[in-house]
Amino acid sequence: MSADLPILLIEDNPLDVDLTLRAFQRCELANPIVVARDGEEALAWIPRWEAGETLPVLILLDLNMPRIDGLTVLRTLKAHAVLRCIPIVVLTTSEEERDIQCAYESGANSYIAKPVGFDHFVDVARHIELYWCVINKLPG
Amino acid sequence: MHESPPYQQLFEASPHPYLILRPNDDFTIVAVNEKYLKATDTQRQHIVGRGLFEIFPDNPLQAANHGAADLRASLNRVLSDKHPDVMSVQQYDIPLRDNSGRFELKYWSPVNTPVLDATGNVIYIIHHVEDVTEFILSRERGSRHNDDHPLGKITTGAERMEANILQRAAEVKKGISTLFLERQRTREQLLESERRFQATFEQAAVGIAILSLEGRWLQVNQTLCEIVGYTSHELMSMSFMDITYADDLEVDLGLLRQMLSGEMSTYAREKRYVRKDSSVLWVGLTVSLVQKTDHSPDYFIAIIQNIQARKETEGHLNEAKRIAHFGHWRWNLNTREHSWSDEIYQIYGRPLELPPADEQEVSRYFTAESWKMLIATAEKCRHEGVAYQCDAEIVRSDGNYGWIIVRGEAVRDAGGHIVALQGTVQDITERKQAEVALQHNKEQLRLFIDYAPASLAMFDRNMRYLACSQRWRSDYALGDDEVIGVRHYDVFPDISQQWKDIHQRCLAGEVIRNDEDRFERADGTVMWLRWEVRPWLVDATVGGIVIFTEDITPQKHAEEILQQLNLTLEQRIAERTAELKALNQSLESFVYSVSHDLKAPLRGVEGYSRLLEEDYRDRLDDEGRLFISNIRAGVTRMNELIDDLLAYSRMERRTIESNVLDVAQLIHQAVTECSASVMPDAIEIIADVPSIKVQGDREGLALVIRNLLENAIKFSLHAIHPCIEFDVYQAGERVVMKIHDNGIGFDMKYAERIFEIFERLHRLEDYPGTGIGLALVKKALQRMNGRVWVQSAPGQGATFYIELPLAQVTSNDKRAQKIS
Numbered sequence: 001m002s003a004d005l006p007i008l009l010i011e012d013n014p015l016d017v018d019l020t021l022r023a024f025q026r027c028e029l030a031n032p033i034v035v036a037r038d039g040e041e042a043l044a045w046i047p048r049w050e051a052g053e054t055l056p057v058l059i060l061l062d063l064n065m066p067r068i069d070g071l072t073v074l075r076t077l078k079a080h081a082v083l084r085c086i087p088i089v090v091l092t093t094s095e096e097e098r099d100i101q102c103a104y105e106s107g108a109n110s111y112i113a114k115p116v117g118f119d120h121f122v123d124v125a126r127h128i129e130l131y132w133c134v135i136n137k138l139p140g
Numbered sequence: 141m142h143e144s145p146p147y148q149q150l151f152e153a154s155p156h157p158y159l160i161l162r163p164n165d166d167f168t169i170v171a172v173n174e175k176y177l178k179a180t181d182t183q184r185q186h187i188v189g190r191g192l193f194e195i196f197p198d199n200p201l202q203a204a205n206h207g208a209a210d211l212r213a214s215l216n217r218v219l220s221d222k223h224p225d226v227m228s229v230q231q232y233d234i235p236l237r238d239n240s241g242r243f244e245l246k247y248w249s250p251v252n253t254p255v256l257d258a259t260g261n262v263i264y265i266i267h268h269v270e271d272v273t274e275f276i277l278s279r280e281r282g283s284r285h286n287d288d289h290p291l292g293k294i295t296t297g298a299e300r301m302e303a304n305i306l307q308r309a310a311e312v313k314k315g316i317s318t319l320f321l322e323r324q325r326t327r328e329q330l331l332e333s334e335r336r337f338q339a340t341f342e343q344a345a346v347g348i349a350i351l352s353l354e355g356r357w358l359q360v361n362q363t364l365c366e367i368v369g370y371t372s373h374e375l376m377s378m379s380f381m382d383i384t385y386a387d388d389l390e391v392d393l394g395l396l397r398q399m400l401s402g403e404m405s406t407y408a409r410e411k412r413y414v415r416k417d418s419s420v421l422w423v424g425l426t427v428s429l430v431q432k433t434d435h436s437p438d439y440f441i442a443i444i445q446n447i448q449a450r451k452e453t454e455g456h457l458n459e460a461k462r463i464a465h466f467g468h469w470r471w472n473l474n475t476r477e478h479s480w481s482d483e484i485y486q487i488y489g490r491p492l493e494l495p496p497a498d499e500q501e502v503s504r505y506f507t508a509e510s511w512k513m514l515i516a517t518a519e520k521c522r523h524e525g526v527a528y529q530c531d532a533e534i535v536r537s538d539g540n541y542g543w544i545i546v547r548g549e550a551v552r553d554a555g556g557h558i559v560a561l562q563g564t565v566q567d568i569t570e571r572k573q574a575e576v577a578l579q580h581n582k583e584q585l586r587l588f589i590d591y592a593p594a595s596l597a598m599f600d601r602n603m604r605y606l607a608c609s610q611r612w613r614s615d616y617a618l619g620d621d622e623v624i625g626v627r628h629y630d631v632f633p634d635i636s637q638q639w640k641d642i643h644q645r646c647l648a649g650e651v652i653r654n655d656e657d658r659f660e661r662a663d664g665t666v667m668w669l670r671w672e673v674r675p676w677l678v679d680a681t682v683g684g685i686v687i688f689t690e691d692i693t694p695q696k697h698a699e700e701i702l703q704q705l706n707l708t709l710e711q712r713i714a715e716r717t718a719e720l721k722a723l724n725q726s727l728e729s730f731v732y733s734v735s736h737d738l739k740a741p742l743r744g745v746e747g748y749s750r751l752l753e754e755d756y757r758d759r760l761d762d763e764g765r766l767f768i769s770n771i772r773a774g775v776t777r778m779n780e781l782i783d784d785l786l787a788y789s790r791m792e793r794r795t796i797e798s799n800v801l802d803v804a805q806l807i808h809q810a811v812t813e814c815s816a817s818v819m820p821d822a823i824e825i826i827a828d829v830p831s832i833k834v835q836g837d838r839e840g841l842a843l844v845i846r847n848l849l850e851n852a853i854k855f856s857l858h859a860i861h862p863c864i865e866f867d868v869y870q871a872g873e874r875v876v877m878k879i880h881d882n883g884i885g886f887d888m889k890y891a892e893r894i895f896e897i898f899e900r901l902h903r904l905e906d907y908p909g910t911g912i913g914l915a916l917v918k919k920a921l922q923r924m925n926g927r928v929w930v931q932s933a934p935g936q937g938a939t940f941y942i943e944l945p946l947a948q949v950t951s952n953d954k955r956a957q958k959i960s
Contacts, residue, residue, distance in 0.1 A: 015744040022751065093739045095786075116743045116779050118750035 005057035006034045007133070010042045010073060011091075012065040019118070020060070020091075023125040031057060031133050039068025043076060049083060058132045059088045061108075063099060071106055078107030085139055087132055159192070159267040163219050163254075166191030167212075170264070179269075180234055192267070196234075214252050218265050223327055224253040247273040258358065347423075347444035353400065353437055355379040367423065367446050369416035380442075385412035385420055399429045400437055410447060422451040465567030469496075470551075472560045473522065487544060487567045489537035507533045507541075518548060518561065525550040525558055531572065543572030595691070598676065600684040601647060603628040615691060646673045646685045656692065668696040724793065731789040738782050746775045784912035787843070788897065791916055796837045796923045800947040803841075803868050803877050804831045810845040814853065822862055823853060829868040833947035834875045840920040841944070844928075847913045848879050848940050854907055855938065856883030873946050882937040891930055917942075 007024075011017045017035055024033060034056065036042035042061075049055055059077070063070035070090065078084045089110040090103045103111050112128070115121050157176035161167040169187050177184055180196075187195045192215075193208055214225045227250045233243035249272045255264040341348055347364025349357055357375040365372050368383055384392055388411040395407050406428040413421050424445040432438045461467065467483030478496035485492050488505045503511050510532035517528040527549040534542045548563030589596065589607045595615045597608035605623045613619065616632075623631050629640070642652050653672035660666055671689040675682040749771045757765065807827050834841070849864070856862040859882050867878045886894070886901055893899050897915035900907075921928050921942055932938035 013740055015747075016740060019744065019747040022747075093743070114739075114743060116739060116746050116775070118743075118747040121743075121747065 004030065004032075005054065005133070006032045007129075008034050008036060008042070008045070008056040008059045010036045010039070010059065010065070010070065011062045012038050013062070016062070016114070019121065020125070023118070023122045024129060026122045027126040027129055029126070029129040029133065031129060038065045039070065039073045042073050043068065046076075046080065046083065055083070055086055057087075057138070058128075059086055060091045060128070061088050063090060063092045063094060063103070071102055074103065074106045074108060087136065087138070089128060089132065091128075157269055159269075161192055161215070161265045161267055163215075163262045163265055167193065167215055167265070169195065176269075211250065214250065215265060215267075218252045218254045219262050221327065221331070222254050222256055222260065222262055223331075224251060226251045245273065247277075347442075347446075349375075349442045349444065351380060351440040351442055353439065355381055355396070355440075358439060364444055367415075367421070367444060368413055374416075383413045383415075385414055388412050395427070396440075399427070399440075405429050405431075410451075421446065422448045467565045468562070469565060470560055470562040474559060484565050487542075487565055488534070505534050505536075507535060510534070514546060521548050521550055521561055522558060525552070531568070542567060542569035544568060594688060596686060596688045597628075598684065598686050599628060599643075601682065603643060603684075605631070606684065612689075615689070642673055643685060646675050647682055649675055649682055651675070656696070666693075667691065668693045727789075727793070731786065734782070734785065739779075742775060742778055742782070745771065746779075749775065781910050781912075784910040784916070788912050788916050788919060791840065791843070791919050791923065794839075796840060798835055799838045800833050801836050801838055801841055802831050802833055803875065803944075804829045806838075806842055806845050807866050807868075807877075810842065810849050813846065814849055823856065824861065824863040826863070826865040829866050829877075832868050832870055832875050834944040835947045836924040836926065836944050837920075840924050844917045844920045844942060845877075845879075847917050848942070851913060851940075852879055852881040852883065852938075854883075854909065855885075856881040859883055870946060871943075874943050875946050876941055876943045878939055878941050880937060880939040885932045885934050885936045885938050887934055888932060891932070894930070895928065 009017065009020060011020060017037070021033055021035075036045065045053075061070045061074060070092070074088060074090070077086065077088065084107065087109040088107070089112060090099075090108045091112050091114055092099065093114050095113045100111050110132075112124060115124060157179045158171075158173045159169055159176055160171040162170050168189065168191055170189075172182075172184055172188060176182075177187075182195070193212065196208070210227060214227045217223075217225045231245070231247050234246050248269045250267065250269040253266040253268065254262040255266060257263045341361050345363060347367045348361045349364050350359040352358050356379045360372050360375050362372070365375065368375070370378070370383070380392070381389060391409070392411065395409070398404055399407070406426065408424070408426040410422060410424050413423055415421055424447045426443040428441045430438045430441055461481065461483050465483060465487055467485075467487055468481040469484055470479045471477075472479075478498075480496040482492060484496075485494075488497070488502075490497055497505075506514065513530060514532050517530055520526050521528050527547070529545065529547045531543055531545050534544055536542055545566045545568050546563065547566075548561050550558040551560040551562055553559045586607060589598065589609050592609040592611065595609060595611040597612050598606040600606055604625055604627050608618075608623065618631070621631075628643075629635055646652055651672070651674040653674075655670050657669045657671060658666060659669055668691070669689050670692045671687070673685055673687050675685050677683060749768055752760075753765075753768050753772070760768070804827075807829060811825055811827055852864045853862075856864060861882070863882050865880045867880075869876055869878075890901055894901065895914050895918040898911040899915070900909060900911040918928055921944070924944060926942060926944040928940065928942045930938055930940050
């Protein structure tokens with residue numbers, strides 16, 4: 001079981017970070033959430049992971065971020081020989097076809113539009129954790 | 141007939157002694173008068189019919205007596221010279237008729253006069269003698285007295301006296317012979333004169349004749365014979381009447397009568413003779429009457445000149461005048477009389493039988509203007525003697541206008557005073573009309589050139605301006621300078637040799653042109669000219685050249701710009717496309733940020749208001765809870781707006797597909813969707829429509845139908861029996877879908893506005909909505925090559941129509957239909 005493995009949330013907007021954390025809390029599931037506040041911070045994890053730090057069970061990735069955006073982070077990780085196996089779910093406000101297309105082409109494992117309604121968001125968070133942290137199997 | 145004078149009585153009654161001798165050898169006495177008989181103491185019957193020298197022989201007693209010989213010599217001179225011969229005083233003693241055989245001493249002064257016949261032959265000699273014996277003897281006595289010779293002494297001895305007398309006679313004879321010599325000289329001069337006259341008479345270039353008072357030819361010269369073609373012999377037997385042209389005879393006879401009656405002594409006229417060969421000949425005739433010493437008419441002298449050639453010339457001249465409409469006039473200033481030739485009558489149209497018109501009448505022959513001018517010039521001529529020539533316009537009696545050329549000059553008398561004006565009038569109507577026509581043509585041509593919408597100029601062979609258009613003037617900055625008549629090269633001294641060469645070539649007959657010629661002006665600006673230089677011809681010879689130029693600099697510039705534009709067009713299109721792409725991208729990114737950046741804070745408001753509502757419900761009072769509820773309603777509305785706006789912008793820029801769509805199917809789908817979400821049960825929906833295929837974008841058309849349906853539901857919700865009815869029908873190559881509701885309807889004045897974005901006709905609490913739905917419908921149809929319109933009235937419901945192209949059925953579609 002990967003209930004104790006962390007989920008990496010890459011999100012620049014503090015309100016969104018807070019709301020996302022609250023939504024996942026409401027799901028009453030166990031995985032801890034680690035936050036990277038932008039692309040740079042996210043990529044800074046790579047050397048640490050390479051150094052043996054525990055890999056996240058799931059990465060939740062926002063696309064619109066300052067400095068290094070979500071797609072760059074996505075492509076960098078998916079280009080990494082080891083790290084490319086980490087499931088990356090794009091969690092963003094955009095419902096643009098182009099964004100969806102680009103995300104999948106860059107190796108995204110899933111694409112989820114953040115709903116505006118909080119109740120709906122809590123429901124989405126529950127589904128994510130259940131699926132990716134409980135149901136989904138990762139390579140050893 | 142004139143009565144012959146009584147010559148016999150005159151002869152007999154003459155106080156002088158006369159003998160009439162026949163010019164034969166004997167000088168036979170044919171007549172003698174009483175005086176002679178008395179003076180010589182002879183009897184007529186003794187001497188008439190006998191020879192002179194038989195009657196009066198030399199005195200045999202006088203040895204020195206030469207009287208008879210002298211007389212014979214004198215008579216012979218008369219015969220040969222045919223002139224009177226005056227002899228020296230002769231002592232010719234007369235035999236005493238007492239039969240005593242003695243002689244009486246007599247001194248005589250004899251004169252012998254010839255009588256000539258018509259041919260000049262001596263037919264008689266009149267021997268006339270004066271007895272001067274007393275005179276001679278008295279002189280003899282006086283002379284003796286002066287020499288102191290006593291008279292008695294002289295007269296005493298008869299013999300001595302006789303000798304003295306003879307001596308004296310010889311002396312007298314000597315003195316007289318001096319006189320004789322003078323007379324002889326005079327006679328010779330006369331003879332010479334006569335010979336000259338004879339020669340003149342015969343050799344004269346004019347015909348000369350002497351005619352009797354009855355008109356018979358008495359003497360004619362050779363020239364006259366040649367003129368009339370008769371010999372002199374023939375003429376002598378004729379009268380002038382025989383050869384005078386019948387029409388001219390009457391006048392001749394009248395004139396002769398006037399002469400004979402003493403009214404005039406000479407006349408001159410032109411008349412015609414009929415020559416021997418029957419041809420008619422014009423002659424100029426001058427006739428003078430020769431009178432005798434007693435002033436009675438003697439004979440006529442006629443001078444006849446052949447004027448046939450002149451007459452013919454005159455005839456030709458008259459003919460020429462007639463043909464040329466050339467008339468002659470003369471105005472005598474003293475008598476105020478006019479004389480006109482026939483042509484003038486014809487020119488003015490005045491009957492020939494009338495006299496020349498007076499000034500007032502003549503003034504009516506002219507236009508007022510011409511008359512004024514004529515009067516002025518004629519006055520000048522009259523006062524200053526200035527000859528004049530001017531064209532004048534006439535009005536003929538038939539009312540037609542014509543043109544004449546009038547020439548005039550002053551005629552002066554011997555004193556230099558102007559006494560008359562004379563001149564000519566020539567009808568030049570035809571020429572003038574041609575001139576006027578030509579002038580008219582010239583004027584038209586001038587106008588044409590003047591106002592030609594091109595720059596053109598006409599030059600003569602010396603490159604002098606004949607004409608140029610106003611455009612030429614303005615194009616070459618000539619202003620109002622007078623250039624006509626000025627050389628082109630004087631107007632433009634800096635003109636290039638290249639142009640001069642072109643001009644010369646064209647003057648030699650070439651046509652040279654250039655459609656695009658580049659010129660650099662002195663100030664460096666570039667000018668483009670289209671030009672053509674061509675010769676103009678007069679009777680196949682070059683009269684000069686015409687230059688046509690057109691400043692095509694603006695066209696040329698436009699062309700250059702166009703070429704430049706063409707070159708850069710592709711690039712510009714690419715640039716514009718890139719610009720549009722960039723613009724589109726920025727628009728997309730804008731819409732993207734709107735969707736992202738607006739939704740993120742909205743999500744925050746939604747999330748926290750929801751957390752507040754859930755986690756703090758108990759700690760809030762009712763009013764607090766109402767506030768949270770209002771916040772969340774605003775969030776919902778905000779979310780709808782953002783979603784609609786995103787949908788609209790997506791419709792604007794999304795790729796439209798061209799699908800074959802069944803409208804009926806899409807309607808049913810929309811009705812189903814709405815029934816599941818927003819459709820109240822009370823609404824009746826009639827969607828029994830035929831299956832007609834259109835060409836369109838599936839998502840777009842679905843959106844259109846759903847929006848229209850939602851719209852219809854919203855506005856008919858409050859009707860007593862809400863009813864929405866669909867219909868679909870084909871109209872030619874188009875398909876129309878109609879959706880009718882029985883809702884509140886609206887005023888048609890809003891029929892256009894309702895399709896604009898954010899346009900709303902109602903308050904939000906009455907009819908919620910973003911004001912984007914119908915704008916989205918219109919946008920979608922625009923992009924699908926369709927259109928939308930509406931029919932409504934307040935309270936009458938509304939009917940929306942959409943129209944799309946009929947589906948193009950392809951083989952693939954047919955197969956697909958079969959399979960399904």
